[in-house]
Amino acid sequence: MSRFVYADNAATTSVSPEVLSAMLPYFGSEYGNPSSLYSLGRKSAEAIAEAREKIASLLGAKPNEIFFTSCGSESDNWAIKGAAHANISKGKHIISTVYEHHAVLHTLDALKKDGFEVTLLEVDSEGLITPEQLEAAIRPDTILVAMMYANNEIGTILPIKELAAVAHAHKVPFFTDAVQAVGNIPVNVADLGVDMLSLSGHKIHAPKGVGALYVKTGTRLHNLIDGGGQERRRRGGTENVAYIVGLAKALEIAIEQLPDMERVKKMRDRLASEISKIPATRINGSMEHRLPGNLNVAFEFIEGESLILLLDMAGIAASTGSACSTASLEPSHVLLSIGLPHEKAHGSLRLTLSHENTDEDVDYILEKLPPIVARLREMSPLYNN
Numbered sequence: 001m002s003r004f005v006y007a008d009n010a011a012t013t014s015v016s017p018e019v020l021s022a023m024l025p026y027f028g029s030e031y032g033n034p035s036s037l038y039s040l041g042r043k044s045a046e047a048i049a050e051a052r053e054k055i056a057s058l059l060g061a062k063p064n065e066i067f068f069t070s071c072g073s074e075s076d077n078w079a080i081k082g083a084a085h086a087n088i089s090k091g092k093h094i095i096s097t098v099y100e101h102h103a104v105l106h107t108l109d110a111l112k113k114d115g116f117e118v119t120l121l122e123v124d125s126e127g128l129i130t131p132e133q134l135e136a137a138i139r140p141d142t143i144l145v146a147m148m149y150a151n152n153e154i155g156t157i158l159p160i161k162e163l164a165a166v167a168h169a170h171k172v173p174f175f176t177d178a179v180q181a182v183g184n185i186p187v188n189v190a191d192l193g194v195d196m197l198s199l200s201g202h203k204i205h206a207p208k209g210v211g212a213l214y215v216k217t218g219t220r221l222h223n224l225i226d227g228g229g230q231e232r233r234r235r236g237g238t239e240n241v242a243y244i245v246g247l248a249k250a251l252e253i254a255i256e257q258l259p260d261m262e263r264v265k266k267m268r269d270r271l272a273s274e275i276s277k278i279p280a281t282r283i284n285g286s287m288e289h290r291l292p293g294n295l296n297v298a299f300e301f302i303e304g305e306s307l308i309l310l311l312d313m314a315g316i317a318a319s320t321g322s323a324c325s326t327a328s329l330e331p332s333h334v335l336l337s338i339g340l341p342h343e344k345a346h347g348s349l350r351l352t353l354s355h356e357n358t359d360e361d362v363d364y365i366l367e368k369l370p371p372i373v374a375r376l377r378e379m380s381p382l383y384n385n
Contacts, residue, residue: 002315003315003364004315004316004317005315005316005317005357005361005364005365006317006356006357007316007317007318007351007352007353007357007361007365008317008318008319008350008351008352009203009293009352009353009354009356009357010152010153010155010180010203010293010294010319010350010352011319011352012202012203012208013202013203013204013205013354014205014356015205015206015207015246016205016250016253018249018253019205019206019207019246019249019250019253020246022245022246022248022249023207023242023243023245023246023249024242026044026047026241026242026245027242030043030044030047030241031044032044033238034047034048034238034239034241035228035229035230035238044239044241047241047244047245048068048239048241048244048245049063050248051244051245051247051248052066052068052248054248054251054252055212055247055248055251058251058252058255059187059188059189059197059214059251060188060189060190060191061189061190061214061216062217064217064232065189065214065215065216065217066212066213066214067212067213067214067215067231067232067234067235068210068211068212068231068235068239068240068244068247069198069210069211069212069213069235070209070210070211070240071200071201071202071208071209071210071211072101072103072177072179072198072199072200072203072211073103073211074211074224074225075177075198075199075200075211075212075213076101076103076104076107076177076198077103077107077224078213078221078223078224078225078235079146079175079196079198079213079215079221080094080104080107080108080111080144080146080175081107081110081111081222081224082221082222082223082224083143083144083173083175083196083219083220083221083222084111084116084143084144085222086220086221086222087143087144087173087220088143090141090143091139091140091141091142091143092115092116092117092141092143093116093117093118093119093139093141093142093143094108094111094116094117094118094119094142094143094144094145094146095118095119095120095121095134095137095138095142095144095145095146095147096108096118096119096120096121096145096146096147097120097121097123097129097147097148097158098120098121098122098123098333098337099123099127099148099151099153099333099334099337099338100146100147100148100177101148101152101177101179103177104146104148104177105333108120108146119137121133121134121137122337123156123337123338124338125338125339126156126285126286126289126338127151127154127156127284127285127286127334127337127338128156128158128286128289129147129158129159129163130159131159131162131163131165131166134163134166134167135166138166138167138170138172142170142172143172143173144172144173144174144175145163145164145167145172145173145174145175146174146175146176146177147160147163147174147175147176147177148176148177148178148179148180149176149177149178149180149181149187149197150178150180150181150184150185150291151180151285151334152179152180152334153284153296153332153334153335153350154284154285154286154290154294154296154334154335154338155180155285155290155291155293155294155295155296155352156285156286156289156290157181157185157286157289157290157291158289159289160176160192160194161191161192161193164176164192164193164194164195165193168193173195173196173219173220174193174194174195174196175194175195175196175197175198176192176194176196176197176198177198178197178198178199179198179199179200179203179211180203180291181291182199182203182204182251182254183203183204183205183250183251183254183255183258184261184291184292184293185258185261185291185292186258187199189214189216194214194216195215195216195219196213196214196215196216196219196221197213197214198211198212198213198214199211199212199214199251201243201246201247201250204250204251204253204254205250205253205254206243206246206247206249206250206251207243207246209240209243210240210243210244210246210247211247212247221234223235223236225237257355260355261292261293261355262292263355264292264293264353264354264355264357265292265293267293267353267357267359267361267362268292268293268294268295268351268353270362271295271351271353271362271365271366272287272295272297274366275295275297275366275369275370278299278369278370278373280299280300280301280383281297281298281299281300282297282298282300282340282344283295283296283297284296284297284298284335284338284340284348285338291352293352293353293354293357294350294351294352295350295351295352295353296335296348296349296350296351297348297349297351298335298340298344298345298347298348298349299347299348299349299373300343300344300347300383301347301376301377301380301382301383302347302373302376302377302380302383303346303347303376304320304346304347304348304349305320306376307320307347307349307372307373307376308320308349310372310375310376311368311369311372314368314372315364315368316364316365316368316369318349318350318351319349319350319352320332320348320349320350331345331346332345332348335348343382351365
């Protein structure tokens with residue numbers, strides 16, 4: 001292997017040196033339990049308070065609107081289940097989309113067993129949903145709208161501000177899973193007008209195992225995890241101090257580096273332009289309304305798993321879709337939702353770049369990918385026919 005290129009930043013990211021440095025004291029000398037009254041514990045509590053204030057400031061929120069969780073999936077579960085059960089007296093109808101992350105779709109499935117009714121809005125061929133679609137779907141008994149800010153597989157960005165405005169016109173709370181959006185595009189909860197927003201640390205160069213949920217003041221929300229008095233009695237469990245500190249530092253760096261996303265976008269566009277020259281190839285999702293580092297491509301007549309393995313042998317880390325569902329043999333529900341038939345959805349490749357990638361990385365991908373596609377197609381009876 002002559003080179004290693006990491007092009008799966010939508011799955012996870014490396015922990016940055018600055019984040020690790022900020023975390024290290026809380027693995028060692030500053031090990032106090034933040035619920036303790038003595039000075040060692042108070043130092044941990046102060047670190048959490050500072051992290052909360054920093055994250056709130058960066059997102060346009062108030063400190064008491066930020067709650068720390070273990071991950072984006074927990075935040076999604078809490079927002080949806082908590083809002084559903086808190087508003088059950090008003091109705092049991094929830095609106096979402098067909099191509100949400102499984103952390104949302106499976107949470108909605110769980111609520112169906114409790115008698116809730118779910119409407120999943122269809123997306124168009126680019127993965128977009130219009131405010132008019134949402135308007136038409138809202139009913140008198142609708143109690144929650146849950147729509148992702150940016151899709152984790154095809155990178156399509158939804159018009160969240162406009163969608164939230166529609167929901168609020170009907171006095172319906174709006175939640176957005178912003179796990180993929182945060183750190184890639186500007187995210188300000190006050191500007192978006194959302195009532196709840198989830199994010200995850202390991203997508204922005206913090207460790208795996210920490211996330212946050214923004215809950216606008218006045219939003220009705222039942223607890224998901226009961227226990228002690230942590231997180232103002234809203235989320236039980238001793239706080240993961242080091243990871244919370246790391247999350248705040250990572251978000252701070254991510255916001256500072258947002259201008260570099262224009263360079264990342266140019267690299268993505270060059271990949272798209274060159275890869276599109278490969279015959280029987282399709283770019284999935286909107287190129288106009290898309291995360292800057294995301295490229296999702298479908299190659300006819302080959303299997304995505306084989307493509308990933310050969311790319312790995314060449315030193316390129318990529319994926320066929322969501323890292324949370326790669327063990328499944330089923331084609332991506334996201335690609336099916338935008339109209340791809342099963343056989344084309346099976347031949348998908350997701351490349352996701354970050355500020356750590358370089359033009360030389362793009363050169364290397366473009367050097368290795370076309371011959372790998374050609375090699376797999378030579379072995380395909382469908383292609384030969």
